[in-house]
Amino acid sequence: xxxxxxxxxxxxxxxxxxxxxxxxxxxxxxxxxxxxxxxxxxxxxxxxxxxxxxxxxxxxxxxxxxxxxxxxxxxxxxxxxxxxxxxxxxxxxxxxxxxxxxxxxxxxxxxxxxxxxxxxxxxxxxxxxxxxxxxxxxxxxxxxxxxxxxxxxxxxxxxxxxxxxxxxxxxxxxxxxxxxxxxxxxxxxxxxxxxxxxxxxxxxxxxxxxxxxxxxxxxxxxxxxxxxxxxxxxxxxxxxxxxxxxxxxxxxxxxxxxxxxxxxxxxxxxxxxxxxxxxxxxxxxxxxxxxxxxxxxxxxxxxxxxxxxxxxxxxxxxxxxxxxxxxxxxx
Ligand SMILES: Nc1ncnc2c1ncn2[C@@H]1O[C@H](COP(=O)(O)OP(=O)(O)OP(=O)(O)O)[C@@H](O)[C@H]1O
Ligand SMILES: [Mg+2]
Numbered sequence: 238x239x240x241x242x243x244x245x246x247x248x249x250x251x252x253x254x255x256x257x258x259x260x261x262x263x264x265x266x267x268x269x270x271x272x273x274x275x276x277x278x279x280x281x282x283x284x285x286x287x288x289x290x291x292x293x294x295x296x297x298x299x300x301x302x303x304x305x306x307x308x309x310x311x312x313x314x315x316x317x318x319x320x321x322x323x324x325x326x327x328x329x330x331x332x333x334x335x336x337x338x339x340x341x342x343x344x345x346x347x348x349x350x351x352x353x354x355x356x357x358x359x360x361x362x363x364x365x366x367x368x369x370x371x372x373x374x375x376x377x378x379x380x381x382x383x384x385x386x387x388x389x390x391x392x393x394x395x396x397x398x399x400x401x402x403x404x405x406x407x408x409x410x411x412x413x414x415x416x417x418x419x420x421x422x423x424x425x426x427x428x429x430x431x432x433x434x435x436x437x438x439x440x441x442x443x444x445x446x447x448x449x450x451x452x453x454x455x456x457x458x459x460x461x462x463x464x465x466x467x468x469x470x471x472x473x474x475x476x477x478x479x480x481x482x483x484x485x486x487x488x489x490x491x492x493x494x495x496x497x498x499x500x501x502x503x504x505x506x507x508x509x510x511x512x513x514x515x516x517x518x519x520x521x522x523x524x525x526x527x528x529x530x531x532x533x534x535x536x537x538x539x540x541x542x543x544x545x546x547x548x549x550x551x552x553x554x555x556x557x558x559x560x561x562x563x564x565x566x567x568x
Contacts, residue, residue, distance in 0.1 A: 245556025251395025393524030517541025
């Protein structure tokens with residue numbers, strides 16, 4: 238192990254982050270790839286590819302190779318990992334094979350886990366360790382996961398929501414649902430189509446979400462103009478929408494997340510339940526940044542809720558730091 242670097246990869250549905258034990262976050266890019274449809278070559282990835290979303294000619298496809306937290310397109314994911322390793326090697330000036338820790342959703346099947354492990358192995362890792370995403374999130378959020386107390390983490394990503402209660406280094410109770418920020422974007426697209434006969438793209442929908450989406454809490458109404466294609470005339474059209482409309486369009490989806498949190502808390506052993514009341518739960522993942530979400534949760538589940546210091550980075554930091562914990566726990 239000595240003389241070899243360890244890197245942690247958060248291979249997320251929406252974002253890929255790489256954490257180096259000595260240097261911190263060394264890569265942070267959207268999980269988007271531009272592929273040449275004739276040759277299947279990866280032309281660009283990350284921000285560069287995301288910029289091209291919905292705007293490319295027929296010979297370039299913009300692909301998001303991970304869906305619902307797992308690999309949907311194995312070849313493109315491998316191509317993406319290759320590009321990432323190439324970039325890391327170039328910037329780090331290192332050609333030593335790294336030990337790699339990769340996060341996987343706790344609901345991933347063994348076939349899905351295998352696919353992730355194979356893809357990372359194939360791009361030249363010395364060893365690959367898979368780690369459940371909520372455990373990584375908890376470590377990355379600085380929770381004392383090795384102590385015998387209830388560490389409760391809710392990680393809302395692009396494709397999945399993972400809820401876990403961790404005590405003494407292990408998962409005591411967990412739930413994983415394939416609902417996340419991407420599904421909120423879809424709800425918004427559906428709403429605008431139904432209500433205004435207007436077709437908007439994923440990028441527009443995500444922007445609307447970040448600007449206007451609120452959990453079901455009272456707030457000062459906001460409005461924004463959005464552009465899309467009128468489904469009746471086929472022409473470009475602009476409409477003004479309000480945060481109240483978006484709020485009701487996404488409410489049912491947020492209720493599903495809440496229900497999963499409730500269920501996990503109910504499955505918690507009685508001895509640890511008291512801890513949750515005292516210590517509360519910690520939110521990680523980009524989906525937790527929906528405005529008013531934290532306040533809404535406090536109101537609905539009546540336990541303290543804290544936002545992780547860097548919610549979008551918790552999992553990556555946790556994967557990178559996890560080896561220290563493994564060593565500590567095994568002592
Ligand atoms: N300010 C914000 N408000 C609302 N949503 C946001 C905000 N910032 C990011 N998001 C959403 O968070 C999601 C991405 O979060 P994150 O990077 O944690 O997901 P991921 O780890 O890639 O996905 P998964 O864990 O499901 O594989 C996206 O759906 C994105 O639109
Ligand atoms: Mg994630």
